[in-house]
Each structure stands twice: as C-alpha cells, then as structure tokens.
Amino acid sequence: MQPQAVWPGAQVVLRLPSGYHAVHEIKPNTTISLGKYGNFQCNFLIGRPYHYTYEILDQDSSTGSSGLRIVPPAELYSDIKDDEATTPEDLEEEDQAGTDGKGARAQFEILDQKGEVLLRTNRNIVDDARSQTMTMEEIEMLKAEGKGSGKDLIAKILDSHSALDQKTAFALAKYTLRKTKKYLRRFTVLPLDVPLLAKWIMTEKDASKTMELREETLALIGSWSNVHFMPPPVGEEQNLSDSIGQGRWLVVDETAGLLVAAAAERLGILHPRYQQETRPTETHVNGAVSLQSDDVIQSQSEVSQRPQPRPSIRRPTFASSNTITVVHANAQPNLSLLRYFGFDAANPAPSHPLTIHLKTISWLQLLQPEADNACTEPENVAPEVVQTWKSGKRSNYYRKRRRWERTVAVVSNTQHGGFDGLVIASPMSTPTILHHLVPLLRGAAQAVVYSPSIEPLVELADFYSTQRRVAYFNDPPAPEAMPTEDFPVNPTLLLAPTIQTISCRPWQVLPGRTHPLMTGKGGAEGYVFIATRVLPAEGGVEARGISKKRKGKVEDVGKEACESRSGKVMRVQDEEIMES
16 A cells, blocks of 8 residues: 655655656655755655645755745645636637727737727737846846745746737746746655656656556556456465465566556555654744754654565565566566665565565476576485584575575466466567466456557467467367467467557647647557457367257146145146146
C-alpha cells in the first residue's frame, strides 16, 4: 500500500510550474535543488502529506537556506473562481451582436448591441520584442534578490510591457501563464507510482530503455493479463499441485523492470513500509502555513533514512501466492527501475514485499538446468566436519547451500507450471518465447504480448489463426519435431488471438479553441497481443445426443412409477396421460 505521507527514504515527484517533473529521494538533512526555482531542505517535507503545493520563500541570510510555505487552496484556485465561465454559445452570440452594421470594425472587435467593445481580437497585434522594456540584466538582478517568490518579478514584467493593453483576454492570460511557469517558485509533492514513472520516462528521459511503453498501454496490459491480488492459502503448507490458481504470474521483462513494477503494484507488493517520523511544526503566517526548520530533525543520528532492519542469517522463504516469476536472458535480470520503489534486486531488503514475492530464473535454468552451475549441488559435508572449519569458510559453505536451494526451488516451481497469466515485453523473437512458456500456463490463463510496432504481432496472430489450427489437426507434426517452419508454435494452445492498441492524447479544451496539443512527444504507438490458454482434448472427439424422433409416433411414456409424498407407489396408465 502506498504511504499517505512523505517519509525518509521515499522517492517523491516534484511537479514544477513549467509542467516538468523532478524525482528526488528524501534524505534527512540534505538540500534539494530545483535549478532556477531555488532550493530547500528535505526536512521540511518529512511527515507531511502528499499533494501539497509549496512556495519557496526568500533565502534567510542567517541560515543561508530557504524556507517553504504551504499554499492554501483558496490562493491556488483564486483565478478560476474569479473568472466567469464562457461557453462557445456565448462567444457566438457576442460575435453576432458585434456585426450590426459596423463593417470593418466588427472584424477586429466583438461588440454589444450598443456598439461597446466586449472583446478584442489579436489581429491588430504585432508581436515585437521591443514591447518589453525590461532588459534581461534587470530581470536577472530581480531574480538574484529573490523577493516575493517570483510574484513581484512577474508583476514588474507585466507592468513593463508597453503593448499589454492591446492584448485580448485570451492573449493576456496566455502571456501571464507563460511568465508564471517561468518565474513562480512553487512545486507540488506527488507520490511516485508506476503511471507517473512511465510518463516521466516517456516525456523527459530515454524512452527506448522501456520500449516506449506508455502509461495507458500499461493499464491495458494489466487489465487483459488479469493481474490482481489473491488471498493467501489458509491452513497447512501448500505443495506444488495446490499452487494453481493462487496468483502466480510469469513475466518476460526487457523494460528495465517497468512491467514488473506495474504487475507488483496491482498485487499490492510494490511499495515498502516506511517508519513514521515526527512531523515538523508549523506556524500560520498571513493565512498560510509556514514550516520552521528549528523544530525539524537537525542531525543524521536523530532520523533514520530508509528502514534498514537487521540482516538475518537466513533469507526468508518465497511466498506461495501473489508471486511474479521473471524469465531473463542474462546472468542477472535488469530491474533497475525498481530502485525508485526501494527495492534492490542485487541486495534486497528483507522487509520489502518483493523480496519474497519476486522470483527470477534464466532461460538456461528453465530449459537446461543441468547445464547451469547455479543448479549444481555443492559438496555436502557432514555437520561435524563443518563445525571444525573457520567462521569464514563455514559461512561461505552455508551461503552456497542456501543459494543452491533457492535456485532449485524456483526452477522446480516454474517447470511445474500452472501460472495464472503470461506478460511479455521483449525485443526477442516472440514465437520462440511462447513455444516454451505457453505450456506452463493453466487453462483459461491470459497471454499478453507488447510490441512497439504491429508487424511482429500480426505475424504472431497468424501463427495462432484458425487456418493454422485446422492444418495442424489435419497433419500434426511429431512432438519432438516442434517447432517446424510451418508451425513455429502449437496453434491449439492459444485461442482467440486479438491485437489492440490505445492512445490517450492530451487536448486543449477552451471555448471555441478545442484541439489536440501540438507539443507532445512522439514515439511508437504500442500494440498488445491477447490470447487465451486452452487445454486441447485428448483423443478423438465423439458426438453424442438423442436422435430426432419421427413425427406422429406416440412415445410410450406410461407405466412409470413415481413415489408420492406418502411413500406409496402409483401406476399411471397411458390413457390418463393422453387425456391430460
């Protein structure tokens, strides 16, 4: 479950006035720098709820740091509450009212019935840099003074514009908004979740590392793969035969862990549990809340960072339900994006939920476990001999034994199959992946494949088409000969292949000026292949049923015994049945 407040060690997203996002880790007694907007101490955010908007105050000459002020909602939405809503119908009526014989003047102004100007257009405005009389040196000097959190600077820039009175209401609002995004020193604290992380990587980072996986496509994949939380089994310990239907998903992730994070968030095992710390005190100044740095944590020893429990000698065993098994091609899986959620795949913390719910297995361990050194059992030494060894040699021996036991347990559990779903996002050949992983799914499980382009998925849908299935039934190849050139996969294992896509494009919604935004970042559209796992019937199929009766033949329905409530047996004659 995602925490409701900011705690040490958490990753937070700071939404800036410019619309960009900055991801930072909350470390006590450190400073967060936001570039031209200023800097502040992390201690101001510890213990405070998310979704608050803060304003960076002027720098204190005595301490050399800037404070924060919580912006109240009344101040945030004052412009929206004061402005009157205008609909396209109102603008059309005003436009018709202005064309009452005024001719050329009505083309540049919206007039009322009395001829007074209601709204000017920007056809007469000539955009010239000389309209702004304030130079960049003066603006930089005002920014260096840092007074009023940027409000005074914005007001002076508007006052120094010589053609400000010629702008229309829309042009003036757009100009003011542009200067506000550039100079107002505010930010909003947001919790880091998978959709926001995907959007941040897609728009501001290298999207190729995640195969250009968008947030809406992640939602489509999670919906069709049916990833959801399953209640853990109650009672005695479950064996492999009882693990079917307990929320076990198979994932092939080449998106640096973004797909695993999306599945873990749906299972409720993504976010760690943070310790609650003391909130900073607050004072009310001019109707707003101002945070004081003297009452927050002052030293590293007084505040712990991320909760670090004492490491245990034996690693916890894996969970039997709500697990994610990642199949990878390298020595270690690439799950670097999970660090934003407090999980290190190389050295997992025992307290993190993913430590016991995330399993990793390589292709070599899955297909040929005898060829992998990690599946080879180390030398088994008698306990009496181990006790005579030195502590370093003894700990190394037990560490190798535990690593081998974990690897063998994951391989055995994966080869047993019975998974509830399969999710693939990999540049590898998809038919070769499905050839080995589809038999590990249980009946009615969903197989979902993501690809940035549609061509690989069209070819995959042809491999599971009805024509291929009919050809496979008419001339089935030998099982040891699979895969063949005509049948790269078994077309009888997946049913109803479908290709879908989704795209959420932001729009500008303004009266009379509604259109898609033209500043969005491009990239791959993204397509999803969906199919359902089926279990083919063994042996031949026989049709059974009641043959059709000839018309006019009276069926002998009489002479049947039926027991009444009193227990007596009654005989019903044919004539009585016909009469009724």
